[in-house]
Amino acid sequence: MELALQIRGLEKTYGNGFKALKGIDLDVKQGDFFALLGPNGAGKSTTLGIVTSLVNKTNGSVSVFGHNIDTDLTNAKLCMGIVPQEFNFNFFEKVEDIVVTQAGYYGIPSSIAKERAEHYLKSLGLWDKRDNRARQLSGGMKRRLMIARALVHNPKLLILDEPTAGVDIELRRSMWEFLTKINEEGTTIILTTHYLEEAESLCRNIAIIDQGEIIQNSSMKSLLAKLNNETFILDLDQDLKSLPDLDDLEARLVDEHTLEVDLPKGHGLNSVFTQLTAQKIAVLSMRNKANRLEELFVELVENKGAKL
Amino acid sequence: MNGNLLWVAFSTIVVKEVRRFTRIWVQTLIPPAITMTLYFIIFGNLVGSRIGEMDGFDYMQFIVPGLIMMSVITNSYGNVVSSFFGTKFQRNIEELLVAPVPNWVILAGYVIGGVARGLAVGFIVTLLSLFFTDLTLAHPFVTLSILFLTAVVFSLGGFINAIYANSFDDIAVVPTFILTPLTYLGGVFYSISLLPEFWQGVSQLNPILYMVNTFRYGILGVSDINVAFAFGMIMLFIAVLGGFSLHLLNTGKGIRS
Numbered sequence: 356m357e358l359a360l361q362i363r364g365l366e367k368t369y370g371n372g373f374k375a376l377k378g379i380d381l382d383v384k385q386g387d388f389f390a391l392l393g394p395n396g397a398g399k400s401t402t403l404g405i406v407t408s409l410v411n412k413t414n415g416s417v418s419v420f421g422h423n424i425d426t427d428l429t430n431a432k433l434c435m436g437i438v439p440q441e442f443n444f445n446f447f448e449k450v451e452d453i454v455v456t457q458a459g460y461y462g463i464p465s466s467i468a469k470e471r472a473e474h475y476l477k478s479l480g481l482w483d484k485r486d487n488r489a490r491q492l493s494g495g496m497k498r499r500l501m502i503a504r505a506l507v508h509n510p511k512l513l514i515l516d517e518p519t520a521g522v523d524i525e526l527r528r529s530m531w532e533f534l535t536k537i538n539e540e541g542t543t544i545i546l547t548t549h550y551l552e553e554a555e556s557l558c559r560n561i562a563i564i565d566q567g568e569i570i571q572n573s574s575m576k577s578l579l580a581k582l583n584n585e586t587f588i589l590d591l592d593q594d595l596k597s598l599p600d601l602d603d604l605e606a607r608l609v610d611e612h613t614l615e616v617d618l619p620k621g622h623g624l625n626s627v628f629t630q631l632t633a634q635k636i637a638v639l640s641m642r643n644k645a646n647r648l649e650e651l652f653v654e655l656v657e658n659k660g661a662k663l
Numbered sequence: 664m665n666g667n668l669l670w671v672a673f674s675t676i677v678v679k680e681v682r683r684f685t686r687i688w689v690q691t692l693i694p695p696a697i698t699m700t701l702y703f704i705i706f707g708n709l710v711g712s713r714i715g716e717m718d719g720f721d722y723m724q725f726i727v728p729g730l731i732m733m734s735v736i737t738n739s740y741g742n743v744v745s746s747f748f749g750t751k752f753q754r755n756i757e758e759l760l761v762a763p764v765p766n767w768v769i770l771a772g773y774v775i776g777g778v779a780r781g782l783a784v785g786f787i788v789t790l791l792s793l794f795f796t797d798l799t800l801a802h803p804f805v806t807l808s809i810l811f812l813t814a815v816v817f818s819l820g821g822f823i824n825a826i827y828a829n830s831f832d833d834i835a836v837v838p839t840f841i842l843t844p845l846t847y848l849g850g851v852f853y854s855i856s857l858l859p860e861f862w863q864g865v866s867q868l869n870p871i872l873y874m875v876n877t878f879r880y881g882i883l884g885v886s887d888i889n890v891a892f893a894f895g896m897i898m899l900f901i902a903v904l905g906g907f908s909l910h911l912l913n914t915g916k917g918i919r920s
Contacts, residue, residue: 457758460763
């Protein structure tokens with residue numbers, strides 16, 4: 356399968372001597388929904404900046420759908436749409452004009468650009484705001500406007516740098532649905548985010564970058580399979596004064612009717628219910644405690660991937 | 664990108680630029696109209712009637728071409744420097760940088776946007792001048808071509824200023840400390856033949872003198888300088904400033920990390 360993005364030996368040293376990237380390699384397959392994660396200042400935005408030609412690289416090579424950005428930048432750019440971290444449109448322009456103008460930069464004539472702007476603004480719930488100035492939009496609307504703008508030339512690869520930062524949960528979920536839909540329709544998506552739940556639920560493959568180096572690069576499934584423990588929260592139908600006996604499982608009482616149980620990898624839940632039932636403790640409901648990816652992320656960044 | 668796509672990209676930038684300065688017409692088109700009307704009334708009518716003739720024309724007729732040229736220079740420069748710096752400042756330059764628009768198209772788009780505002784203001788000032796004097800074009804081709812080429816030169820100047828600027832102060836420095844003095848000393852209000860020989864020589868180092876005088880030659884048919892030399896010099900300016908602007912864009916100066 357063709358690679359949507361291929362990065363080899365990418366290095367970036369800024370003018371002040373700071374080495375933001377220390378020779379990273381990365382492959383993103385066509386059609387993938389890929390997460391690029393890392394703590395603040397890890398090198399995510401620098402990587403995406405180089406790919407989209409907003410940042411000059413120091414060394415290495417980048418190809419987008421086989422187009423090397425050093426020798427065939429025009430075709431590489433035609434394949435990409437970028438949703439940056441910061442709002443970067445003209446706040447005084449009208450919403451529709453921003454999208455139509457961006458299409459013009461890709462050589463799309465105004466009549467076609469207007470049709471596409473209408474399609475994407477409607478898809479993202481912004482059509483009613485098309486005559487508003489961009490500065491009049493809410494934060495969530497501004498984020499959606501940047502997605503519409505990035506898609507107007509129908510790119511094969513969409514790069515989103517923290518697209519849901521500061522967006523409320525309802526809106527975030529509607530954006531996830533939209534992104535899932537366009538991914539299913541064939542658009543390759545690369546996403547950076549600090550909401551690890553977002554990466555876990557959307558992305559099939561993942562790379563974690565820290566201090567300019569890739570410390571983990573695998574499928575989401577195989578990464579999550581490396582988790583040694585999972586924590587479940589059980590809501591009980593009665594108040595407990597003391598911790599029930601659960602053999603050798605780690606458990607804690609969060610409050611009188613909430614129990615937290617750590618299950619080692621491969622350990623079934625049945626024995627927990629059997630033991631609680633034997634002690635006449637009924638469980639009303641149960642949920643997974645923490646974002647599993649979050650646990651792994653913290654562990655990887657703290658240990659530079661050594662344990663995994 | 665093929666020719667058609669390049670044309671769409673170029674015209675998109677120009678339309679955006681024209682839309683910008685027409686949207687804020689109270690800031691861009693009205694002030695020069697008011698300022699130039701005051702010049703016509705005070706220097707042309709009130710003071711000019713006591714000055715008498717300059718190079719064989721009454722003072723109002725003499726200063727009108729200079730004032731039109733002055734408004735074209737300041738507005739073409741001002742349009743590009745403020746628009747491109749604003750684009751950098753708001754980071755929406757990134758919209759252009761991620762798109763497959765060649766740098767020469769970006770430059771051409773901004774320059775033509777600056778020319779459009781310069782010529783629009785020049786047209787307004789010319790219309791206003793007709794309330795104060797009669798204008799006939801002695802050499803129409805010279806008049807229009809020098810107007811266009813001068814607007815190109817100062818649009819390029821504004822572009823370079825915007826690339827180097829890091830703050831709004833930086834975009835005011837060149838117009839205040841360089842452009843305005845050179846324009847006032849560029850023969851807008853007087854013929855350099857009035858100056859002592861030494862200062863005539865110094866004045867001839869001022870490029871704006873050539874632009875103002877060539878434009879005046881196009882309208883009145885008289886000039887302090889050699890018109891052919893002036894055209895050659897302006898073309899050289901365009902080549903040098905254009906080449907340098909393109910070099911700055913290619914290296915990403917001020918716009919890429």
